[in-house]
Amino acid sequence: MSCIVKNTMAEMRNLSASEIADLQNGLYQGVCLLGYYVKRDTPGPIIYHLSATTNADDGGSVIVTGGIKLEHNFAHDLDVRYFGVKGNGTYDDTSFVLSYFNYANQNNLFWVIPGGFKVVVKNPFEIKTSGRCDGKFILTKESSDVTITVARKNEGEELDISSWNEDKMTRGSLDVNFTNSGLANLHFKSTEILIERDGVSGDPYLKKEFIRSNDGKLTTPLVCTYNNKENLTVTKYIVEEAVIIDNLNIETAVNLNVDCYLLITRDNVTLNNPKIINAINNVGAVAMEIEKCADIIINSPFIEGFNKDGVGYGIANYESIGVVVNDGNVIQCRHGYTGRNSVDVNINRGVWEEGIDDHWTDRFTVNETIVKTGKALAAFQFAGNDVTLNSPIVNGSARMFFGIRLDTPSLGGIVNINNPVFTAYNVDGKEKEKDIYLFSFTTPWGKSDLPEYTGKLTLPESLNIINPIINTDADIVRGFFLGILNQPYTNLKNLKITDTILNARPETDYTAVLIIKDSVNQKLYDTNIEITGRLTTNAGVTTCVYLNSINHTTYNRRANIYLSNCFGYERIVFSGANLGTLIMDGGDINSFNTDHADASLANCNIQFKNVEWKGGTIDHLTHALFQNCVFTGNYIFPSADSVSWANNVKYSTVTGLPLNIVNNMKPPFA
Numbered sequence: 001m002s003c004i005v006k007n008t009m010a011e012m013r014n015l016s017a018s019e020i021a022d023l024q025n026g027l028y029q030g031v032c033l034l035g036y037y038v039k040r041d042t043p044g045p046i047i048y049h050l051s052a053t054t055n056a057d058d059g060g061s062v063i064v065t066g067g068i069k070l071e072h073n074f075a076h077d078l079d080v081r082y083f084g085v086k087g088n089g090t091y092d093d094t095s096f097v098l099s100y101f102n103y104a105n106q107n108n109l110f111w112v113i114p115g116g117f118k119v120v121v122k123n124p125f126e127i128k129t130s131g132r133c134d135g136k137f138i139l140t141k142e143s144s145d146v147t148i149t150v151a152r153k154n155e156g157e158e159l160d161i162s163s164w165n166e167d168k169m170t171r172g173s174l175d176v177n178f179t180n181s182g183l184a185n186l187h188f189k190s191t192e193i194l195i196e197r198d199g200v201s202g203d204p205y206l207k208k209e210f211i212r213s214n215d216g217k218l219t220t221p222l223v224c225t226y227n228n229k230e231n232l233t234v235t236k237y238i239v240e241e242a243v244i245i246d247n248l249n250i251e252t253a254v255n256l257n258v259d260c261y262l263l264i265t266r267d268n269v270t271l272n273n274p275k276i277i278n279a280i281n282n283v284g285a286v287a288m289e290i291e292k293c294a295d296i297i298i299n300s301p302f303i304e305g306f307n308k309d310g311v312g313y314g315i316a317n318y319e320s321i322g323v324v325v326n327d328g329n330v331i332q333c334r335h336g337y338t339g340r341n342s343v344d345v346n347i348n349r350g351v352w353e354e355g356i357d358d359h360w361t362d363r364f365t366v367n368e369t370i371v372k373t374g375k376a377l378a379a380f381q382f383a384g385n386d387v388t389l390n391s392p393i394v395n396g397s398a399r400m401f402f403g404i405r406l407d408t409p410s411l412g413g414i415v416n417i418n419n420p421v422f423t424a425y426n427v428d429g430k431e432k433e434k435d436i437y438l439f440s441f442t443t444p445w446g447k448s449d450l451p452e453y454t455g456k457l458t459l460p461e462s463l464n465i466i467n468p469i470i471n472t473d474a475d476i477v478r479g480f481f482l483g484i485l486n487q488p489y490t491n492l493k494n495l496k497i498t499d500t501i502l503n504a505r506p507e508t509d510y511t512a513v514l515i516i517k518d519s520v521n522q523k524l525y526d527t528n529i530e531i532t533g534r535l536t537t538n539a540g541v542t543t544c545v546y547l548n549s550i551n552h553t554t555y556n557r558r559a560n561i562y563l564s565n566c567f568g569y570e571r572i573v574f575s576g577a578n579l580g581t582l583i584m585d586g587g588d589i590n591s592f593n594t595d596h597a598d599a600s601l602a603n604c605n606i607q608f609k610n611v612e613w614k615g616g617t618i619d620h621l622t623h624a625l626f627q628n629c630v631f632t633g634n635y636i637f638p639s640a641d642s643v644s645w646a647n648n649v650k651y652s653t654v655t656g657l658p659l660n661i662v663n664n665m666k667p668p669f670a
Helices: 009-013 017-024 094-107
Strands: 004-006 031-033 046-051 062-065 068-071 088-092 111-113 118-121 125-127 131-133 136-141 148-150 183-195 205-214 232-238 243-246 249-254 260-264 269-272 275-277 286-291 294-299 302-306 313-318 321-333 335-340 342-353 356-367 370-373 378-390 393-396 400-404 411-418 421-424 435-441 462-466 469-472 476-482 494-497 500-503 509-517 528-537 541-549 559-567 571-574 579-589 591-594 605-613 624-627 644-646
Touching: 004 009, 004 017, 009 031, 009 062, 017 068, 094 111, 094 118, 094 125, 205 321, 249 260, 286 302, 302 313, 313 321, 313 342, 370 378, 378 393, 400 411, 421 435, 435 462, 435 469, 462 476, 476 494, 494 509, 509 528, 528 541, 541 559, 559 571, 571 579
Parallel strands: 004 031, 088 118, 111 131, 118 136, 125 148, 131 243, 136 249, 148 260, 243 269, 249 275, 260 286, 269 294, 275 302, 286 313, 294 321, 302 321, 313 335, 321 342, 335 356, 342 356, 342 370, 356 378, 370 393, 378 400, 378 411, 393 421, 400 435, 411 462, 421 469, 435 476, 462 494, 469 500, 476 509, 494 528, 500 528, 509 541, 528 559, 541 571, 559 579, 571 591, 579 605, 605 624, 624 644
Antiparallel strands: 031 046, 046 068, 062 068, 183 205, 183 232, 321 335, 335 342
């Protein structure tokens, strides 16, 4: 049976009365449409059939003409041209785009934007299915924000949690008495305070998180402890089919959005090669926002021009779990990445300008990224728990490689910084006082006027800085330095630094570890410091560990230092008030200098074994052991007769040591 043939949509909308009668009488199979605006401007002819559908005219699938409805049921790979989108960069395609995606979303169709198309859109719209964009969307704000949202098909269901066990709703728990069959994702939202924010009075961060579950059991542990379920709302989301979107290309026009341009609020989304460019100026707010969802993969994003003061971000990730970003190129943004209440984030490779910054995260991993930063900035800023950086490279003029955010100065768990390369030239600061830090607070010396916090602030249980390389022209370089806080906090428990390369100036002063002991506010732990391997540097002044104290009359919260095969450092500095144990086994050193001579060393355990002493000064030192050491340089050692000696050797010309350094033991070693 033949069809009525029409060249354009306008012709089909103007069927004659006789053509309509012939369709109704079954003389024709339908209407064959050869194009939308002109013949052959669509990928191919399609046939519309007479239909009794109740659906309204949508400009593509259902067409009303002469009192009848014609319908074409599109299959996979739905090209946007079938819905009248011109894509010439000037024509307002808004109504056609909204109809197109409404149809694709309802019918679960793969959508297609052809190459070369520039689709002007002036209203927000949702995408709920997979698709491919070989052209671009020009989001044109005239009055209100124009945002593309990758959205769920199903709304969440608020759960009745009256039977849940509060005793089980603690950090690390996998069972909260949730009853369910199959997979579900849960959003926890509490009015309980997670942490207050310095400088933002009355607006603390609250306890929120997104969690996976299977058959009622959580498959990822809670990261918050919820003390009162009356303050808690839990929403369940059905795990929907995966959505994959290729080459989504967004460009701004006319006015900037207040909020983001691309919003992801759906689970199981993969974006391949997305591009978001602020073509108006360089001060956009947020390019891409991920919110309240699980398992998002962003491959090879390119983002440019979101540098608005205070809120300019390339990617913002809030209350989500399992976000992975691979091979990003995020430039001219205030921060390349930011987040809050995020869990299990992985950023792999790519270039990120002006830093990666998460206001509160749990289990954040960075692999082989390049971060480019300007003056006085921190390349990485975090608060929360458990952060790992593998082979990160930082280039520019940053003051800090890794900073604990000082507005929310709490970072617990285990922090690993493996094989970092920190290059910082032309750094900010006064002449001869330009300083950089591998690990510190974002204000290195801390803060003495922080607000009172509901929960105890926490420093890492373990911090490992493995094989760092530092290239700089700074005057002062610190590996680890945390200043003081005026609020109680759980102290750093374990710190480890291994082989270090520092390419600096001969005038540079380098200290691997600088710790200020605070016997009042530091709680729970005495810090264990382990430094192993060689320092390779041309810096003129090098200190292995410098222990300082606010109060030299108290003997709690003292650090323990373990130096193993530690070469290349000139000196170590401590006092009896801040040192518990020092054991140096292997390596070389020049000097020991006291931080406070009046602090007794009577309760310290100080041992130097298999160490080459290369000449220098040893300040007042008692209750110490030198065993199997070799002295190759001269010493000023006023208390040499007050320490123990066992099997040591000195060069014949060395001065400043007792005559008997082979077997001369004194308490507590005698």
